[in-house]
Amino acid sequence: MSPIRSILSIVLISAWSSASAETMKFEDAAGILGASCAKEIETNCRGVSLDPARLKDCLLRNQDSLSAQCRTDYVRAFDAIQKRLAARSAVAKICERDAVKLCGGIPKEGGQALECILTAARGVSARCNQAIGEAGYR
Amino acid sequence: MRLGKQSRLGMGLFIVLLIGAMAPSSSARAQASATPEDWVKQLAGLDAAPDIEVAALRQQVLERVKSKADGVTLQRPPVATQLLKLPRFAVEIKFDEDSAVIRPESYRTLGRIADTLYDPALLAYKFLIVGHTVAAGRRESNLTLSQKRADAIRGALVTAFKISPKRLQGIGLGEEQLLDAAHPTAPINQQFEVATVGKAF
Numbered sequence: 612m613s614p615i616r617s618i619l620s621i622v623l624i625s626a627w628s629s630a631s632a633e634t635m636k637f638e639d640a641a642g643i644l645g646a647s648c649a650k651e652i653e654t655n656c657r658g659v660s661l662d663p664a665r666l667k668d669c670l671l672r673n674q675d676s677l678s679a680q681c682r683t684d685y686v687r688a689f690d691a692i693q694k695r696l697a698a699r700s701a702v703a704k705i706c707e708r709d710a711v712k713l714c715g716g717i718p719k720e721g722g723q724a725l726e727c728i729l730t731a732a733r734g735v736s737a738r739c740n741q742a743i744g745e746a747g748y749r
Numbered sequence: 750m751r752l753g754k755q756s757r758l759g760m761g762l763f764i765v766l767l768i769g770a771m772a773p774s775s776s777a778r779a780q781a782s783a784t785p786e787d788w789v790k791q792l793a794g795l796d797a798a799p800d801i802e803v804a805a806l807r808q809q810v811l812e813r814v815k816s817k818a819d820g821v822t823l824q825r826p827p828v829a830t831q832l833l834k835l836p837r838f839a840v841e842i843k844f845d846e847d848s849a850v851i852r853p854e855s856y857r858t859l860g861r862i863a864d865t866l867y868d869p870a871l872l873a874y875k876f877l878i879v880g881h882t883v884a885a886g887r888r889e890s891n892l893t894l895s896q897k898r899a900d901a902i903r904g905a906l907v908t909a910f911k912i913s914p915k916r917l918q919g920i921g922l923g924e925e926q927l928l929d930a931a932h933p934t935a936p937i938n939q940q941f942e943v944a945t946v947g948k949a950f
Contacts, residue, residue, distance in 0.1 A: 637863040637867075638785070638860035638863075638864050639857075640860060641857055641859055641863075642856065642857030645854055645857055646857075657845075657850075660849070660850050660901055660904065661859055661908075661909050662904070662905065662908050662909065663908065664908070692909065722870075722872025722873050723873060725872065
C-alpha cells in the first residue's frame with residue numbers, strides 16, 4: 612500500500628470511528644465535573660447548584676484561580692453533556708422513517724417507537740442504528 | 750523488639766476494627782454499586798396510575814405539621830401512605846448544610862438519575878422526587894428544607910440534563926415519613942426517593 616493510501620485510510624477510519632462513537636453517559640460527565648472542580652466550586656461558586664449556565668459562568672469568571680485539571684475538565688464535562696443531548700434529539704429525526712416503516716408511528720417523546728426500533732431484529736437503517744449508538748440507547 | 754502474643758492479638762483486632770470502620774455501611778455500599786439498570790428495574794412495574802394530587806398532598810403534610818399533630822416522633826405514622834405503594838428507589842444526595850445547594854460530590858449521582866430517566870422503558874412515565882430529613886430541629890423548617898431540596902434536584906435534572914419538566918414533580922415530607930422510623934436521627938432519613946407516579950404521555 613502506498614504511503615498516501617495508508618494515510619488516507621487511517622484518516623477515513625478515524626473519521627468514521629469518531630463519527631459513530633457513543634457519547635458519554637451523563638453520570639460520567641457530571642462525575643468528572645464534580646470530581647475535578649469540587650474545591651473550585653466550593654470556594655468560588657458558593658450557592659450555585661448544578662445549573663450549567665450559572666456554573667459555567669462562575670468557573671469562567673474565576674478562570675485564573677482554577678486548577679489545570681478543573682480548567683480542562685469543566686469544559687470537557689459540559690461539552691459531553693451537550694453532545695449526548697444533541698445525539699438524543701437527533702435520534703427522533705434520523706429514525707423517523709424507520710419508526711413509521713417498522714413500528715407504525717413516529718418517535719415521539721413517549722419512547723414507545725424508540726423501544727420498538729431498539730427491539731426490531733432487522734430492517735433498521737444504518738443511519739438510524741448509528742444515531743441510536745451515538746445517543747447511547749444501546 | 751518482639752511483640753508479645755497478647756499485643757499481637759490486640760493489634761490484629763485493632764486492624765480488623767479499623768477496616769470495619771472504614772468500609773461504607775451496607776446501604777451506602779448498595780447505593781454506590783446501584784446502576785441505572787438497577788434503578789430502571791425498581792421504577793418499572795407501575796400497575797395502574799395511582800390517584801396522587803401532589804398539590805393536595807403538600808397541603809395535607811403542611812396541615813399536619815402546623816397542627817402539631819402526631820408530636821411523638823417514634824409514634825408518628827407516615828403522612829402519605831399512598832407513596833409507599835409506588836415503584837421507587839432511595840438515593841443519597843449531599844447538600845450544603847441547611848441549604849438547597851447540591852454538593853459537587855453528588856453531581857455523579859444526579860447524572861446517574863438522568864441516565865435512568867432517559868431509559869427508553871421509562872420515557873413515557875412521570876416521577877416524583879420525594880425529600881426527607883432526619884427528625885431533629887423544627888418540624889416546619891425540616892418540611893420547608895426538604896421541599897426546597899426536592900425542587901433543587903428537579904431543577905438540576907431539568908436544566909442540566911433536559912429531562913422534560915412535565916415528567917418531574919418535587920415534594921418535601923420533612924420528618925413526616927421517616928425512611929427508618931425506628932431510628933429518627935439516622936442519616937438514612939436524609940435520603941431522597943424517586944418514585945414512578947404515572948404516564949406522562
